[in-house]
Amino acid sequence: MTLAIxxxxxxxNAQEKPLYEHINMSFEPKMLYSIVGQSGSGKTTLLSFLxxxxxxxxxxxTLDGEDITKYGLTKYRNQKVAIxxxxxxxxxxxxxxxxxxxxxxxTKSKHAGDKEYIYNTLEKLGINHTLADKNVQxxxxxxxxxxxxxRALAVDANIVxxxxxxxxxxxxxxxxxxxIFQELAHEIGKTVILVTHEPNVAQAADVQISLKNxxxxxxxx
Amino acid sequence: xxxxKRAVLYLRQKIGRTALITxxxxxxxxxxxxxxxxxxxxxxxxxxxxxxxxxxVTLSADREKAFASMRKSQSSSSxxxxxxxxxxxxxxxxxxxxxxxxxxxxxxxxxxxxxxxxNSASVNASGFSAVTTSSSSNGGQGGFGGSTSSGDxxxxxxxxxxxxSNFKSKSYKITSGRGIxxxxxxxxxxxxxxxxxxxxxxxxxxxxxxxxxxxxxxxYTLTVVGIYKAKTSTSSQGGPGMSxxxxxxxxxxxxxxxxNGDTSSxxxxxxxxxxxxKEKAFxxxxxxxISSSFxxxxxxxxxxxxxxxxxxxxxxxxxxxxxxxxxxxxILALITVLMIRERRHExxxxxxxxxxxxxxxxxxxSELFAVLLVSLVIAGVAxxxxxxxxxxxxxxxxxxxxxxxxxxxxxxxGGQQPGGNGxxxxxxxxxxxxxxxxxxxxxxxxxxxxxxxxxxxLGGLGLGIIAVAVVAGSxxxxxxxxxxxxxxx
Numbered sequence: 001m002t003l004a005i006x007x008x009x010x011x012x013n014a015q016e017k018p019l020y021e022h023i024n025m026s027f028e029p030k031m032l033y034s035i036v037g038q039s040g041s042g043k044t045t046l047l048s049f050l051x052x053x054x055x056x057x058x059x060x061x062t063l064d065g066e067d068i069t070k071y072g073l074t075k076y077r078n079q080k081v082a083i084x085x086x087x088x089x090x091x092x093x094x095x096x097x098x099x100x101x102x103x104x105x106x107t108k109s110k111h112a113g114d115k116e117y118i119y120n121t122l123e124k125l126g127i128n129h130t131l132a133d134k135n136v137q138x139x140x141x142x143x144x145x146x147x148x149x150x151r152a153l154a155v156d157a158n159i160v161x162x163x164x165x166x167x168x169x170x171x172x173x174x175x176x177x178x179x180i181f182q183e184l185a186h187e188i189g190k191t192v193i194l195v196t197h198e199p200n201v202a203q204a205a206d207v208q209i210s211l212k213n214x215x216x217x218x219x220x221x
Numbered sequence: 222x223x224x225x226k227r228a229v230l231y232l233r234q235k236i237g238r239t240a241l242i243t244x245x246x247x248x249x250x251x252x253x254x255x256x257x258x259x260x261x262x263x264x265x266x267x268x269x270x271x272x273x274x275x276x277x278v279t280l281s282a283d284r285e286k287a288f289a290s291m292r293k294s295q296s297s298s299s300x301x302x303x304x305x306x307x308x309x310x311x312x313x314x315x316x317x318x319x320x321x322x323x324x325x326x327x328x329x330x331x332x333x334x335x336x337x338x339x340n341s342a343s344v345n346a347s348g349f350s351a352v353t354t355s356s357s358s359n360g361g362q363g364g365f366g367g368s369t370s371s372g373d374x375x376x377x378x379x380x381x382x383x384x385x386s387n388f389k390s391k392s393y394k395i396t397s398g399r400g401i402x403x404x405x406x407x408x409x410x411x412x413x414x415x416x417x418x419x420x421x422x423x424x425x426x427x428x429x430x431x432x433x434x435x436x437x438x439x440x441y442t443l444t445v446v447g448i449y450k451a452k453t454s455t456s457s458q459g460g461p462g463m464s465x466x467x468x469x470x471x472x473x474x475x476x477x478x479x480x481n482g483d484t485s486s487x488x489x490x491x492x493x494x495x496x497x498x499k500e501k502a503f504x505x506x507x508x509x510x511i512s513s514s515f516x517x518x519x520x521x522x523x524x525x526x527x528x529x530x531x532x533x534x535x536x537x538x539x540x541x542x543x544x545x546x547x548x549x550x551x552i553l554a555l556i557t558v559l560m561i562r563e564r565r566h567e568x569x570x571x572x573x574x575x576x577x578x579x580x581x582x583x584x585x586x587s588e589l590f591a592v593l594l595v596s597l598v599i600a601g602v603a604x605x606x607x608x609x610x611x612x613x614x615x616x617x618x619x620x621x622x623x624x625x626x627x628x629x630x631x632x633x634x635g636g637q638q639p640g641g642n643g644x645x646x647x648x649x650x651x652x653x654x655x656x657x658x659x660x661x662x663x664x665x666x667x668x669x670x671x672x673x674x675x676x677x678x679l680g681g682l683g684l685g686i687i688a689v690a691v692v693a694g695s696x697x698x699x700x701x702x703x704x705x706x707x708x709x710x
Contacts, residue, residue: 053573053704077703078575089570089707091227093234105223106576135234 001064001158003027003191008059021214032185033193034202037211043195044163051083051161052076078107082152084162088144090136096147097132103151121154141168162194166201178204224584232588246596249549254604255611256541257675263535276497276520281489282316283516317514318486327507332499338487340378342480343371344431349421352467372434375469378477398425398447405473412447416467546682554690561694568698569706578699582691589687605671
């Protein structure tokens with residue numbers, strides 16, 4: 001599934017300079033993309049367009065050539081993309097396992113209700129059975145971040161979009177997460193797009209994109 | 222059904238918040254339920270009182286016309302004889318009697334469940350003593366003027382004592398022997414009051430003699446077949462000059478007719494109808510069979526007085542339901558709106574994960590529905606107590622105020638009763654007793670009881686409240702895009 005940005009221009013209000021102007025870019029399956037740029041360059045805003053959380057002032061986002069707004073943004077978010085938020089956005093009245101289980105049920109995943117699958121996914125990210133059964137509010141920031149990643153990895157979506165997914169992780173866990181993202185792209189065939197500030201994470205991607213001067217530049221491929 | 226799982230998890234995790242909203246919802250539900258059950262109890266009490274008493278229509282002489290005719294003849298005679306005498310004796314009122322044949326024709330009309338003849342005669346005790354009290358010792362019986370002669374014993378002729386209003390209302394109770402039945406027709410069997418029996422050492426099977434009050438007095442020998450006890454036997458009920466109620470003996474209407482010298486007529490007939498809604502149709506049909514000298518009086522006026530406190534309680538309870546319902550809806554809706562707004566981040570996350578707005582609403586609704594179920598159980602338990610306590614207080618206030626305002630009317634009613642009928646019966650005492658009884662029998666208890674219907678009404682109202690609250694609380698959030706909701710946190 002190819003995700004593409006077509007002639008995207010965005011500005012918060014008419015008086016300000018546009019954040020981007022006439023950007024075009026496509027994201028292919030089996031590839032890991034990293035987007036870098038200075039603070040305020042519009043990385044997270046771009047991700048929100050790609051994730052269907054917001055719509056740009058001009059231009060469209062397409063999935064296999066079809067405008068995602070025509071597909072339906074709620075349906076698109078539910079079936080096509082998995083989002084990892086910088087601030088985790090876990091449901092705070094649930095345990096780690098329940099957060100993952102809830103996402104599987106919500107997206108009608110083939111793994112919905114499969115406890116073993118849920119605990120294994122969490123285990124992959126260093127959340128053992130004991131931690132998995134704890135309310136997420138009782139977990140550290142790093143652990144919550146890993147639960148948020150596990151929730152995105154568990155669902156069947158073909159596109160994974162992550163905003164600073166390793167921002168709260170130590171070096172060891174960061175490497176582990178990078179490995180998982182690479183596996184998702186190269187072995188499972190998903191399109192993985194992540195925004196990061198960390199050079200080592202950015203360099204691990206297949207394609208590095210720099211967001212500068214209201215346009216994209218492909219730094220390395 | 223993922224939204225239900227989420228709702229359960231939320232309620233379990235946020236137990237304090239859940240308890241708080243359950244408490245608020247229960248308090249509102251208790252008061253609404255109290256209002257509903259008081260209202261339904263008042264309606265039920267009104268209906269059952271009306272049904273148990275049955276709707277009755279009384280056929281008797283039109284007293285207003287009789288009085289008007291008396292006044293007319295008095296004024297014409299005074300104008301012709303004004304010069305001859307200034308001390309003209311009042312003209313005796315002639316009250317027409319109801320012919321039994323006519324009464325039977327009316328009884329054959331549709332919707333008549335039963336009928337009771339009433340006839341009364343005034344006699345003097347012979348060989349035994351009437352009960353005397355200070356107010357009745359003069360022997361006067363409330364007649365109009367001295368031209369009417371009356372005795373110290375009233376023979377109250379009925380079809381059966383069981384259908385007689387005092388016995389029906391249990392103001393009078395047979396304590397020994399039996400009451401008058403249809404089989405006593407054309408016999409001299411009587412039922413006497415216990416005071417009269419005790420003071421004369423009379424028992425069931427004893428015989429007594431009475432004499433008519435006219436000039437060529439006749440003596441009748443009566444057989445006591447039963448003794449009754451009057452719950453209240455204050456002679457003052459009948460007003461000054463009334464005979465003591467203990468001096469009323471019950472017989473078949475035929476005996477009273479024989480004493481009066483007219484066996485083909487009775488004083489009045491009370492028809493009990495099968496259905497109160499047929500009262501108008503019955504009265505219309507019956508009027509065609511009687512002359513304008515007679516009137517048909519429905520029991521509905523009496524019931525209106527009895528039912529007044531209930532109607533007031535009903536109206537008050539109705540107001541409680543509306544006021545608490547509206548106030549409760551507003552309070553509960555505001556609390557829920559605030560709670561939902563506090564959860565905008567969670568709503569944003571769910572929207573970002575691709576959950577439909579409809580399912581998010583269903584989750585919020587399910588949570589409140591579970592709270593509502595618990596609140597309904599609490600209200601069901603507590604509502605009965607609150608309803609009974611409030612209902613008791615309301616009825617006691619309403620009964621007191623209604624009795625205060627209706628006392629005058631109760632006594633005034635007696636003034637319309639016939640005086641002597643040429644030495645015949647005087648029933649003013651009896652009718653006054655009925656008036657007092659009506660006042661005394663006003664429904665003064667209310668059995669507020671929870672029914673499936675009242676719980677269903679409450680549940681419906683609760684569902685309405687939470688539906689309004691969920692929609693009002695979540696709509697402003699749903700209008701935003703997920704990014705906006707999450708970035709505002």
